Each structure stands twice: as C-alpha cells, then as structure tokens.
Amino acid sequence: MTEEETRRKQQARFERLAQVVVEPLHRYLLRRAGADMAEDVLSETMLVLWRRIDDVPGPGTGSDPDPEPNADPDPSPDEVLPWCYGVARGCLANARRADGRRLRLVERLIRTQQRPPTGVSDHSDLHAALGALGVLDREVVQLWAWEELAPRQIAEVTGMTSNAVSIRLHRAKKKLAAQLGRKDAEWPGHKRDEGRSSQ
Template sequence: MTEQEARRMRRARFEGLAHLVVEPLHRYLLRRTGADMVEDVLSETMLVLWRRLDDVPGLVTGADPDPGDVLPWCYGVARGCLANARRADGRRLRLVERLIRSQEEAPAAAADHSELHAALGALGALDREVVRLWAWEGLAPRQIAEATGLTSNAVSIRLHRAKTRLADRLRRKDAGPTGHKKDEGRSSQ
C-alpha cells in the first residue's frame, strides 16, 4: 500500500467516525457548557480524535463503526477537552482580574511621578534613554556608551545636559543631583 493510499484510508476512517460522533458530541457539550464554548471544544475534540484515530476502540478499517463501541471513548475525549477549556478560561479570568487590580493600583503610583514622566517625555529619545540607563539601570557612562553606540564623552555630556533640563522642568534648579553621587556622571577613562 502506498503512502497516498494509507492517507486516503485514514481520512476515510476519520470521516466515518466524524459522521457518527459529531452530533452526539455537540449535544453532549451543549448540555455541559455555554453555546459560545461548544464549537471550540468540539473542534479541539475532533482534532484529538484525528491525532489518536488508531486508539479509538471499535474503529476497524473498511467497516462502519458501532456507536456503542466508539461513542463512550469519544465522550471521554470531549470531557477532557472541555476540562482543558475550562482551566484555560479560569487562567484567563484570573489574569484579567490581576490586570484590573494592577491598573487600579497603577494610577495612584503614576500620579506620584507624573511630573517626572512629563519631564522625561520632553527630552529627546536618545537623551531619555541615556537618563533611564543611568538612573534606572544604574549604568556608568562607559557602560551606557557601549549600550547606545555613543562615546563615553558624548554620554557624559548628554547625561549632564539632560539632568540639567530635567531639573529645570521639575523646578529643582537649586537642588543637587538626585539618584547618584556627583562624580558618577563623569567618564572614568
């Protein structure tokens, strides 16, 4: 038997099985879950049946399958697929709840730093990245230079100018630099 004939026979076996079990499985799932989930679970069930076609009891090549032999096993597959779908929905719901809780908490935290975010937003993209790498990642100018492709001297100059502009925007002209020691803004080459 050629590979193409074997595929045709496998497909014919599956189509015979599908013709026999689709309606009973659809009814089975309708009684156990909402209509919005039935089609997805039925599709997943049919996919599992296709993959495990050789494991279906009572499915013999060339003969019509007996529903009494085939359906109980197919119901078990549908039951497992439904359980998987419910677990996935539960995970999605928990994730959505966590995201909602974090969104409720985030505005309060973001409100504390809104001036800072606005001041950072007023900087150019490269200056903003240099400041973030320095302040948030704790990198020295030579390390920032390596990350951005600039020279250490260019990073030091950009960092100094960006910190000055941030201080002006935040109305902290008289305050000293925050976050790092004074000598950290200079290159150590």
C-alpha cells in the first residue's frame, strides 16, 4: 500500500470515527467544563485521535488481524468510546493544569450548569451529594450514570482495574444513598447489583 493510499485509509477511518464519537465526547466534556473549554478540549481531543488513528481500537487498525481491502466498517461505540473518553479526560486534565485560574472559573460554571432549569425538578440535593464525594468517586459515578459505561469501560477511561472501579462505585453509591436519606437507592436505567460486577 502506497503512502497516499495509507493516508486516504486513515482519513476515511478518522471521518467514520468522528461521526460516532464527536457528540458523546462533547456531552462528556460539557458535563465537566464550561462551554468554551469543552469546545477547545474537544478540538484537542480530535487532533489527538487523528494523530493516533492507528491506536484507536476497532476495525481498520494496524493490529486488525485480517483487514478487508475494500471494507468500510463503522466503528462500534462500545469498542471505541471508552478509549476516546480516556483521551478526552487526559486532554481536559492538561488544559486544567495549564491554567489554574481558568480551572476555578470552570468549576463555578459547572456548578451553575448543574442547576435545574425553571419548571424542571430540583436536583440540588443530588448535586450537593455528588459534590461531597471525592473527585475520583464523583468521576466514576458520573461515567456510570451519565455516560452509561460498565465498570470495565470505566476502568479503561480512568486507568483503574475493573475490580477497583466496581468497589469504588459500590461505595460511592452507598455514600450518595446515605446523604440522600435513602435506605435502598434505586438508580433509573441500571440494575440494582450493577457496579458490583467487573463485567
């Protein structure tokens, strides 16, 4: 395969990847940063994905055992999103380290964005309970509840083991339940025992 063919294949793969991951990554970043920073970090994340397109899991990678020359496979979100969330998480951490004053502003913006709009149920107790968790516990809960990732996928994003994620998630949910005054917390859209299993 010539260099130009390789480049075309990489560009086609990147374009298919972007169609799958841009919106989830944008939502992920908006939940953790102000709109301006989210846009900047999303651009940086996509640049990293372009530079590392051969490292992104799924069909079309250099490690793909038997790629079909004319195949045009769409990446599976379950396969690529955890890896991409990990890249976005790293880009966001870099952006925050680069500007401490901006971080304080972003945290104020996050608190503002978490207030429910007029006419919507007040979730201030839940946001207060989330705010009382440690940074990593809060991140694990948000990845589980907002991004709907399984513990093994959260492990890929955070660099922890699946078992450590499951334990941390279980304990964080118990803390939240206690702070919210519930003896047995039910989480919409999730099974009661989810988070205790590493799968």
